[in-house]
Amino acid sequence: MLDLRRIRAEPDIVKAALERRGHDAGVIDHVLDLDRHHRAVGEERDQLRREISVLSKEVGQLRRTGAADADELTARSRVLGQAESTLAARADELAGAVREHLLRMANLPALACPDGMDEHANVVLRVENFDPQGYAAHQRVPHWEIGAALGILDVERGAKMSGSMFVLYRRKGAALVRALVQLALDRNADAYEEIRPPTLVRTDTMISTGHLPKFIDDAYHLERDDLWAIPTAEVPLTSLARDEILDESELPMRLMAHTSCFRREAGSAGRDTRGLLRVHEFDKVEILAYTTPAQATAAHDDILGRSEALIRDLGLAYRIVDICAGDLGSSSARTWDIEVFAPGVDRWLEVSSCSWFGDYQARRANVRYRPSGQKGTQFVHTLNGSALAVPRVWAALVETYRQSDGSVALPAILAPYMRGDPVITAR
């Protein structure tokens, strides 16, 4: 969430930044009103508490020494106590209202983030390895057809057991899922600590990354135990250091995790959902860093660089997209997407989102560090990106590497992860 003191000090800057997202900046004035009121009430309350505490200490003195009767003092204090509890209740109410607004407010886009109100204004920074004329007819087959023909993707049976937008992989299709996960983990193990976190988390954990309360309809919830299925490993990884104070020497702290990810995708039924384009459950390797503010830029570059290198080495066509302010994820200040070209469906598919969150998530998760040589603490910055999101990469690979005989010959880099044989043929 945003720093309330910054909103107080620079309301116009904050408003302008929110407006770049197309958000209504009117909330800011409302929040400032609530905040002013809250501080006034809080001060009155603190003053009463002060008086009560002084009286109580005097009562204690009298009782111990037995010098005089304390009844008069306790009576006075009791009256103050009644007034105090009224004010305290009011102050709590106001504080709650402020917090509720802050939790629903998006992060401010970075200055460098391009202007624009929707995805059409996103800026393509680079296109790599892409030749629109360079695809043969046999590559122009959608992955769901290839998957069905080779017996490696079973959309129907996925739907039978779990509903639409749940899929199951078979044979070398399933092996390819594992291969991609393993490859992504291996390539980042030099700098990122591997974590295998829980996939079911508490409400607080979802709030920390910004997935709640605003996006409650996008998440699966297990009511009986009040647990949420994570939409990305970003959620547990960002809470790894929740409520902790890190030492500056520990930063940047780099983590990666392979998890299943669960997304309800409410409202997207029927739209761009065929095959693997959009599924409710998928595997992803996420990489994440906690940094000092000064380290953030380098960490962002590192995450993009690693994600990009993996896609490049898989031989896919891809482009890097700088997401404009109006299309930015709610918690992010700056996001670069990687989109791969899938020739069979003839479109660019988003396979990675590399984001810098500033201290927006750290403030929610209360992750701080001690700057060495200084007093006090500061919020860390958080950054993350998908090292590899399986389904769409799987789709692009199968389409790109489809041969004229209908088989799929995957790149050699995957061979070690597929028992030495990256060629997929019909049974």
Next chain:
RNA sequence: GGAGCGGUGGCCGAGUUCGGUCGAAGGCGCUCCCCUGCUAAGGGAGUAGGGCCCUAAAAAGGUCCUCGUGGGUUCAAAUCCCACCCGCUCCGCCA
């Protein structure tokens, strides 16, 4: 799921019997200083986080909150009561 015990600062740990002089002994760690040919050892000082006020801002200062979380009792709660969360031990169940 049942029974018992526990949750205190960066870490360990006393305090809870019998509420007040406790935001908290002692230790470890860390920072600074002294001593020291170097190292080790030793001596001294400091060292929780956060809100608000003050300030151009900071420092200093003032004040409030925080001893797992939330509520209650009381003039006054780390300490008493209730609920919940988490941990450990035992029992039950189980991949």
